[in-house]
Amino acid sequence: MRIGILTSGGDCPGLNAVIRGIVLKGTEINDQEFVGFRGGWRGVVKSDLIELGRANVRGIAKEGGTILGTSRTNPFEGEGGPERIQANMEREGIDAIIAIGGEGTLAAAKRLTDAGLKIVGVPKTIDNDLDATDYTFGFDTAVQIATDAMDRLRTTGDSHSRCMVAEVMGRHVGWIALHSGMAAGAHAILIPEQKTTMDEVRGWVESANARGRSPLVVVAEGFIPGSADDAHSERGLDAFGRPRLGGIGERLAPMIEEMTGIETRATTLGHIQRGGVPSAFDRVLATRLGMAASDSVQAGNWGQMVALRGTEIENVGFEEALGKLKTVPQARYDEAAQLFG
Ligand code: F6P
Secondary structure (H helix, E strand, C coil), X not given: CEEEEEECCCCCCCHHHHHXXXXXXXXXXXXXXXXXXXXXXXXXXXCCEEEECHHHHXXXXXXXXXXXXXXXXXXXXXCCCHXXXXXXXXXXCCCEEEEEECHHHHHHHHHHHHCCCCEEEEECCCCCCECCCXXXXXXXXXXXXXXXXXXXHHHXXXXXXXXXXEEECCCCCCHHHHHHHHXXXXXXXXXXXXXXXXXXXXXXXXXXXXXXXXXXXXXXXXXXXCCCCCCCCCCCECCCCCECXXXXXXXXXXXXXXXXXXXXXXXXXXXXXXXXXXXXXXXXXXXXXXXXXXXXXXXXXXXXXXXXXXXXXXXXXXXXXXXXXXXXXXXXXXXXHCCCC
């Protein structure tokens, strides 16, 4: 069987380890051949391919980014669509696709599978917001990068007796903020799932300051302050019609300074969280998911993605995978909040 692999949506540490896992298991055990589509769904629509053999994936598990490139191209837009993709696959002799991507990618994969294409998914998001899998690769690395950055923000904050605001990724959910904030000993963690008033933030900042600490406030990009209706967005929409987020930290810093009289600085960690080498945990998870995706194609599990459940890799239908966001449970937030201030 000849299989096309694509990486689509925002990149994330571990993508190359997935590609390597698929190709090694597929070529050595499952008698499969591979090509890579360049630039996500764009490569599928435009038939932009590279051959992917064992030699092409040598040593890449530790490399950040994706050797295939990625994009947020929607395969249904412009000249795309199932007929065109099917025709391209037939011409290139490709029997099936493994799509590695997040919510947008898997939604597109589901529509294409419903139209008769043979697709298996591998979940990818540093936000860790897909309910059907316990963890996504890239999340552990992002949390470590954010924690390292916060450790650094704390020493400069302490030197200047400033309040430091650290903005991390997290479109709909606050997992990166919760984990990195807890790890760094933040005095407040603000996440999309929790309506928090500026009065509460002031209380935590002032209480830390009163003990002689430099307050650290961690905010997820999707956080909606008490008075607002939507997450802060000033950069329009992406190809899937979702607002591009980022900038809430810069908005909060002057408000905190004004309310408390404490000099405040904001740092947006942004794409630094998605760059560089994956952690060992992410490499292992990504490799296992890749190997399982090769098996899943062999078994003809079209319209399903591989997922981590406990310590086992299982198959989950796209419908279930897309059905629910994995939000931070109230109990997890309340537990962390006991240490705020
Ligand atoms: O979906 C993952 C994510 O990293 C979000 O946390 C963030 O909002 C978005 O991607 C950023 O996307 P882009 O790389 O297109 O700016």
